[in-house]
Amino acid sequence: MARKQGRELRIGELYSVGHWLYGVGRLEECADVFELLTTYEPAQPRFWFARGAVEQERRRLPEAIAAYSIAALLDEADPWPLLQMGECLLLHGDSDLAVEALGRAVERAGTDHDHAAALERARGFIRYAEVHHGR
Numbered sequence: 001m002a003r004k005q006g007r008e009l010r011i012g013e014l015y016s017v018g019h020w021l022y023g024v025g026r027l028e029e030c031a032d033v034f035e036l037l038t039t040y041e042p043a044q045p046r047f048w049f050a051r052g053a054v055e056q057e058r059r060r061l062p063e064a065i066a067a068y069s070i071a072a073l074l075d076e077a078d079p080w081p082l083l084q085m086g087e088c089l090l091l092h093g094d095s096d097l098a099v100e101a102l103g104r105a106v107e108r109a110g111t112d113h114d115h116a117a118a119l120e121r122a123r124g125f126i127r128y129a130e131v132h133h134g135r
Contacts, residue, residue, distance in 0.1 A: 011037065011040070011041060014033060014036070014037060015033075015037060015046075015047070015050070017033060018030050018033035018034050018037065018050060018054075019050070021033060022050070022053065022054055022057070027054055027057055027058050030054045031051070031054045031055065031058065034047060034050045034051035034054055035051065037050075037051075038051050038067070038070075043074060044074070045070075045071040045072075045074035045075040045078065045081070046071075048067050048068070048070040048071035048074065048081075049067070049068065049071040049080065049081055049084070051067040052064045052065075052066075052067035052068035052071060052081065052084055052085070052088075053084070055067055056084065056087075056088055061088045061091055061092045062092070064084070064085075064088045065085055065088045065089060065092070068081045068082070068084050068085035068088065069081070069085055072085065072104075076108075077108065078108065079104075079105040079106070079108035079109040079115050079118040079119070079122065080105075080118055082101045082102070082104045082105035082108060082122075083101075083102065083105040083118050083121055083122050083125070085101045086098045086099070086101035086102035086105060086122065086125055087125060089101060090125060090128070090129060090133075095129045095133035095134075098125070098129055099126055099129050099130075102122045102123075102125050102126045102129070103122075103126065105118060105119075105122040106119060106122045106123060106126070109122065
């Protein structure tokens, strides 16, 4: 048991380092950290979400979309991965898939007060797609 706790602690520390690297703009190193975390703990949606965020910041949109989609599959209650995936799809020029992802984010957010910000952003991106992409 102690061995497992130690490993979890190291993974938590590594996640904190990755978060710090992201915050100070050291994106290449940050990407390496989150790639490592998703390799060693592939069932953790927060690691995939973080990997998506850093890839989005690096403007590597296909990689960000893939990471967000895995996060969305791993946590079917969280609207944020679908929201971020929708934003990346809009930036990538795929408004049809973007609106689909954003619509699913709206569904996931539902009436849960904790997801009000995600709901508002998703609806805003859908309106943007309708106005600017003829959706």
